[in-house]
Amino acid sequence: MYDIIIIGAGTAGISAYKEAIKYTSNILIINDGPWDTTCARVGCMPSKVLISTANRMYDIEHANEVGLNIKSELDTSHVMQHVRELRDRFTRATLKDVDSWNPKHKINGRAKFINKHTIEVNGQLYSSKSFIIAVGSTPNYEAVWKEKLGNKLITSDEIFELETLPKSIAVIGSGVIAIELAQAMQRLGVETTVFARSKKVGVLSSPRLQQIAQVELSKDLNIKFEILPTSVESTQNSIKLNFIENAESKHIYVDYVLAATGRQSHLKTLNLENINSSFSDLKKLPLDNETKQLLDLPIFIIGDAFTQTPLQHEAANEGKLVISSCLNFPKVSNLKQLTPLGIVFSNPEMAIIGSNYSNLSKLGIEFITGYASYEKQGRALVLGKNKGAIEVYIDKNSRKLLGAELFVESAEHMAHLLAWMIAENVTIDDILQKPFYHPTLEEGLRTAFKHARRQL
Numbered sequence: 001m002y003d004i005i006i007i008g009a010g011t012a013g014i015s016a017y018k019e020a021i022k023y024t025s026n027i028l029i030i031n032d033g034p035w036d037t038t039c040a041r042v043g044c045m046p047s048k049v050l051i052s053t054a055n056r057m058y059d060i061e062h063a064n065e066v067g068l069n070i071k072s073e074l075d076t077s078h079v080m081q082h083v084r085e086l087r088d089r090f091t092r093a094t095l096k097d098v099d100s101w102n103p104k105h106k107i108n109g110r111a112k113f114i115n116k117h118t119i120e121v122n123g124q125l126y127s128s129k130s131f132i133i134a135v136g137s138t139p140n141y142e143a144v145w146k147e148k149l150g151n152k153l154i155t156s157d158e159i160f161e162l163e164t165l166p167k168s169i170a171v172i173g174s175g176v177i178a179i180e181l182a183q184a185m186q187r188l189g190v191e192t193t194v195f196a197r198s199k200k201v202g203v204l205s206s207p208r209l210q211q212i213a214q215v216e217l218s219k220d221l222n223i224k225f226e227i228l229p230t231s232v233e234s235t236q237n238s239i240k241l242n243f244i245e246n247a248e249s250k251h252i253y254v255d256y257v258l259a260a261t262g263r264q265s266h267l268k269t270l271n272l273e274n275i276n277s278s279f280s281d282l283k284k285l286p287l288d289n290e291t292k293q294l295l296d297l298p299i300f301i302i303g304d305a306f307t308q309t310p311l312q313h314e315a316a317n318e319g320k321l322v323i324s325s326c327l328n329f330p331k332v333s334n335l336k337q338l339t340p341l342g343i344v345f346s347n348p349e350m351a352i353i354g355s356n357y358s359n360l361s362k363l364g365i366e367f368i369t370g371y372a373s374y375e376k377q378g379r380a381l382v383l384g385k386n387k388g389a390i391e392v393y394i395d396k397n398s399r400k401l402l403g404a405e406l407f408v409e410s411a412e413h414m415a416h417l418l419a420w421m422i423a424e425n426v427t428i429d430d431i432l433q434k435p436f437y438h439p440t441l442e443e444g445l446r447t448a449f450k451h452a453r454r455q456l
Helices: 011-020 038-042 044-061 079-099 143-152 176-187 207-218 312-321 323-328 357-362 378-383 411-423 443-455
Strands: 002-007 027-031 106-108 111-115 118-121 124-133 137-139 168-172 191-196 222-225 231-234 239-245 248-254 256-259 263-265 299-301 341-344 349-354 367-373 389-395 401-408
Touching: 002 011, 002 323, 011 027, 011 079, 011 124, 011 312, 011 323, 027 124, 038 044, 038 079, 044 079, 044 176, 124 323, 143 231, 143 256, 168 176, 168 248, 176 191, 176 256, 176 341, 191 248, 207 222, 207 389, 207 401, 239 256, 312 323, 341 411, 349 411, 357 389, 357 401, 367 443, 378 443, 389 443, 401 411, 411 443
Parallel strands: 002 027, 002 124, 027 106, 124 299, 168 191, 168 256, 191 222
Antiparallel strands: 111 118, 118 124, 137 263, 231 239, 239 248, 341 349, 349 401, 367 389, 389 401
């Protein structure tokens, strides 16, 4: 019997193995598919390469915003090759690490639970004192559409395999992945149409920032809010999408359809109902969010196998911390929660830090909103990036920073500063005593904090 069996070798599973091997060699890690991470292979990294190239092209084409007149001839024929070359570099680093592990600890195959202590892989049974489930997730798509469109319907798992950029694409969805990839494609010269189920883009929950983002992103990107295709057809050379807009039947032709409507867990492949019949309903799994323990069992589910916020840094943190509970079961420990931090690499970038506007409102917490527009912010004007706005949320009683939402240039950097502030439980008075160099984008944070303090 093993001390720990880890199922899944993505970010969470790899992190768990690297921590577990410090304490025991009586472990096993099982993986069905590539021994690298979603982030490196089809997620964070290749998408950021594509976005970086797209933004560089956009800046060249809009150099007039900083007083330059440029006559440029841009060739995008090597863009996808560049994306794959860097993607392969990132995955090689992960695979090199995995290849260094003891081969006796690794099994290729799909695991299925027989009971709470036993799994079956490739016809063999393996028992363990504890299990870590880190099977990850896969993109959603309409099965009927896939039958009709074949390889012309792609997800974020396939888009980076395109040999060249298509001439046109329809993106279904307006969440994080949809907006990031749609904007990048549009900036690279691909005629892009976004079909959004709701009137929302990205992750922003603030009504004011959401409205600003919708208007700003729609300036260069054709987003059809609250409209989804009614049907799709595969023609000889393209795809026809039919839809209703302003009570009229319309259609467009595109080369590809990108399904970007979220992801679904791989948990259904594990036969969890063999442990407990109630586990057949994956949406109602009795998982403790603090410990990641399944019911009262020595089974822990981590990473994006069961979460609404599939973030790489949180998956890695969970993989490392859950090992203590596995080795000391039945003594189970709460995992130290990181300050919530989510970033969308749109342009302007979006970020959610700490508690967002929606959650604070639902919880009935008395908070003050500090606001700052970046349309006239000094450093943003200098950069030609004077778009968007920010909000910071301050507890009315304790004066502590609770959270923030950003839709501005370089939000990724300011978001980290804000997350660290929240983790240190600082008050608005503490923050405004810190230095804010001039001229910087961070001065906009001070403007928002001052706006909040005036209300206090």
